[in-house]
Amino acid sequence: MTYCVGMLVDAGLVFLSDSRTNAGVDQISTFRKTAVFGRDGERVLVLMSAGNLAITQAALSMLREAVAASDSRVSLATVPNLFEAARHVGETLREIRRRDAEALQAFGVEFNAALILGGQIRGEPPRLFNIYAAGNFIEATPETSYFQIGESKYGKPIIDRVLQRTTTLEEAAKCALISMDSTLRSNLSVGLPLDLTVVHTDAYKLGEQRHIDGNDGYFAMIQSRWGGALRATFDELPNPSPLGEG
Amino acid sequence: MTYCVGMLVDAGLVFLSDSRTNAGVDQISTFRKTAVFGRDGERVLVLMSAGNLAITQAALSMLREAVAASDSRVSLATVPNLFEAARHVGETLREIRRRDAEALQAFGVEFNAALILGGQIRGEPPRLFNIYAAGNFIEATPETSYFQIGESKYGKPIIDRVLQRTTTLEEAAKCALISMDSTLRSNLSVGLPLDLTVVHTDAYKLGEQRHIDGNDGYFAMIQSRWGGALRATFDELPNPSPLGEG
Structure with missing residues (x-):
């Protein structure tokens, strides 16, 4: 299982993904689930993925292939804005589906993929999208300024x-x-290491990146102190007394 | 949608259910999802349900019918222990499934039901079970002393x-x-009012019950203070600085 969250705030974007992919109980592997595309000074795009690893890896390979191609095809390096970038990612998922869905179905495997795409292309503010397996997508609005995929x-x-x-x-x-x-x-199938990726508004390049494993002091502090603080907060609130109708 | 939680501690059992059942966007109804069976001084059983309301209501009706019947059939009033009570509830679900599943399937409706059963029958300690739609079930252990159903x-x-x-x-x-x-x-389809039901160890009767609606002062306090306290706790923890590799 996977957990990824992408957040859009005035100051920019924050992306966090875990790295665990499991293909059964005793076969737990880690893969990076965050990919970055861009050209400094002009655009930066961050893509996180959850779901069937064969599908999401194929999508990533095809997106990279399009960027590397010297012809004039649409790619994350050429799309004029984030909306077109999300469409391109969605179309890529649809192409994989046309190719693979029938064979997957024969094995009872659902076409399962979810992506978060965010970043900024010069000429517009930072934007954040949630792209579904069907290739359609929604955009973060002031009311919902984050997306989660996976668990x-x-x-x-x-x-x-x-x-x-x-x-x-x-x-x-x-x-x-x-x-x-x-x-x-709460879910053992989501696990370290984590990848934290930050994009600053109007920087048009990748901001901070942090690979968080068991040795990361800050995350260890969060893990030890948040639980304790939550427990202390819990203890501070009065108990319902009497338990019955107040 | 529904959210129910049942907890087993040394001192007894706590059950909490919401009461909202929705059958579409503009048709939101409230139904009580907590039912109590028992005989003071001898047994007390609490049953909470989630899933397809037609199924869970049918189950409840059949369980009540068996209790009311004057013949010698198995019922929650006669089973010798909680394990047999869970089996009886599971068998009741299976009977409904035999009768209804085909017709439901014709309409693309999944046979969806989940139950939490807990209580105490004289001669054994309090016990808590999670009963699945298939009629099988698991029991709370010292390691997992609570069950949730629904959202x-x-x-x-x-x-x-x-x-x-x-x-x-x-x-x-x-x-x-x-x-x-x-x-x-986090989920608008779960809603007030709530039903809180308490069973004290070795009391062999229902403990406190509390019907919590918008006028319940204690729950209003929880709603206003927990969020604020959590936010204060969040603010107290230091930010990751620098954001990049520490």
């Missing part, structure tokens, strides 16, 4: 309570890491 | 962090209510 529910409440457009990138990263910590605790 | 993931992290067998009934009820608050905030 998303455990880590949703803390984001709903904290994240706003005015949240700083540091706070958004902290929120994403706490959200991931909650997910890690 | 369960949003409210799981706080339980994982707080609940232990030594938790008091008051604390367990507070934990259940905070878990429900997180679910309510």
